[in-house]
Amino acid sequence: MVSSTPARGASNGNAAEGRVGQLLQIACRLFATRGYDGTSLRDIAEEAQITKAALYYHFPNKEALYQQILAENLETLTTRVREAIEHADSAPEKVRTFMLTSADVYAEDPHAWVAGSNAFWSGMGAANRAAMVKRRDKYERLLRACIVEGIAAGEFRKVDPALTGRLLLSTLNQLTRWHSPEGRLTPRQVIEQYLDIILRGLQSSASGQG
Amino acid sequence: MVSSTPARGASNGNAAEGRVGQLLQIACRLFATRGYDGTSLRDIAEEAQITKAALYYHFPNKEALYQQILAENLETLTTRVREAIEHADSAPEKVRTFMLTSADVYAEDPHAWVAGSNAFWSGMGAANRAAMVKRRDKYERLLRACIVEGIAAGEFRKVDPALTGRLLLSTLNQLTRWHSPEGRLTPRQVIEQYLDIILRGLQSSASGQG
Numbered sequence: 001m002v003s004s005t006p007a008r009g010a011s012n013g014n015a016a017e018g019r020v021g022q023l024l025q026i027a028c029r030l031f032a033t034r035g036y037d038g039t040s041l042r043d044i045a046e047e048a049q050i051t052k053a054a055l056y057y058h059f060p061n062k063e064a065l066y067q068q069i070l071a072e073n074l075e076t077l078t079t080r081v082r083e084a085i086e087h088a089d090s091a092p093e094k095v096r097t098f099m100l101t102s103a104d105v106y107a108e109d110p111h112a113w114v115a116g117s118n119a120f121w122s123g124m125g126a127a128n129r130a131a132m133v134k135r136r137d138k139y140e141r142l143l144r145a146c147i148v149e150g151i152a153a154g155e156f157r158k159v160d161p162a163l164t165g166r167l168l169l170s171t172l173n174q175l176t177r178w179h180s181p182e183g184r185l186t187p188r189q190v191i192e193q194y195l196d197i198i199l200r201g202l203q204s205s206a207s208g209q210g
Numbered sequence: 211m212v213s214s215t216p217a218r219g220a221s222n223g224n225a226a227e228g229r230v231g232q233l234l235q236i237a238c239r240l241f242a243t244r245g246y247d248g249t250s251l252r253d254i255a256e257e258a259q260i261t262k263a264a265l266y267y268h269f270p271n272k273e274a275l276y277q278q279i280l281a282e283n284l285e286t287l288t289t290r291v292r293e294a295i296e297h298a299d300s301a302p303e304k305v306r307t308f309m310l311t312s313a314d315v316y317a318e319d320p321h322a323w324v325a326g327s328n329a330f331w332s333g334m335g336a337a338n339r340a341a342m343v344k345r346r347d348k349y350e351r352l353l354r355a356c357i358v359e360g361i362a363a364g365e366f367r368k369v370d371p372a373l374t375g376r377l378l379l380s381t382l383n384q385l386t387r388w389h390s391p392e393g394r395l396t397p398r399q400v401i402e403q404y405l406d407i408i409l410r411g412l413q414s415s416a417s418g419q420g
Binding site: 177 | 370387406
């Protein structure tokens with residue numbers, strides 16, 4: 001899910017931008033598979049086949065690099081989801097679109113999701129952590145707004161929107177713990193079956209049985 | 211959730227058994243907060259205020275210690291849940307009991323749950339991993355059996371029992387990632403609200419609206 005957006009500070013043309021994009025992708029994979037604490041800038045430089053000095057030229061330290069990866073990933077996820085739900089014309093359809101689009105983003109780059117998910121457990125500085133939580137909240141608020149809208153419109157029962165959002169997000173976040181790309185179902189297919197249960201459980205009696 | 215069952219090999223009376231129980235509890239907390247790789251036998255000995263030699267007397271190595279903790283925790287969890295669901299008289303009630311009992315076990319000792327959950331990501335040897343997966347499957351199969359039973363009895367719709375079990379277990383396992391003991395709701399209260407949605411979503415039209 002690492003986008004090809006150029007790194008802040010890299011302004012000397014497409015070659016440098018491509019190089020930074022590659023670096024971010026390699027670093028993201030290492031952070032996801034070895035954890036933040038288990039990955040050093042030396043590991044990333046070795047994997048990218050560049051010198052540590054060249055890596056330092058782009059990123060002053062490991063936390064700055066990690067921050068940029070997390071920020072881009074969450075930005076991509078949030079933008080994709082926001083654009084997708086604009087075309088949905090009911091709250092249940094919006095919740096479904098939020099979840100399936102997220103599942104697709106997950107499937108396209110599970111490492112990005114794992115790196116983001118592990119971030120909350122890493123020894124990140126307070127300021128960076130606050131910035132990341134703010135970005136994640138923006139994503140989560142999109143979902144919560146769909147739930148609130150559905151309750152107001154009488155499409156959903158009067159559930160707790162925050163907890164219902166947690167329930168839905170738990171199913172996405174737990175994919176990283178068990179889903180295998182070689183499994184019989186894609187993330188989208190898994191989430192579709194979950195939604196079949198959860199959306200039915202949210203239906204107000206007024207909105208009828210689907 | 212570490213039980214007071216004596217360690218295998220510790221047979222010289224209650225004092226030794228109590229000491230081993232204490233060791234297991236301290237080790238479990240460290241594994242949960244620092245991760246398996248981030249915890250050494252030296253850390254555990256220091257925290258327990260014993261010599262490394264005394265620790266080695268009870269446990270030959272870190273993996274053996276970790277294994278015993280995980281085995282006892284999963285055994286306790288499975289036994290508690292199995293006993294609780296025996297008293298439930300319908301499949302929905304059994305699923306509810308499975309989930310709420312698990313939430314209580316989680317609440318009593320979140321560290322035990324986190325240590326177990328992290329285990330699947332640690333550098334555990336193949337034999338120990340296989341033994342652990344077998345124990346975890348025993349727990350998960352109890353839930354799946356309740357779902358299968360509910361479908362057969364016409365209490366649940368014809369959903370995929372394995373995926374439905376995953377959905378339910380995802381909500382429990384995700385508690386470790388966000389629930390705070392200082393939060394406004396206990397794990398049981400959170401799971402109750404989730405069940406209000408999920409069990410309703412599983413209801414067959416024949417079983418009516420609860």
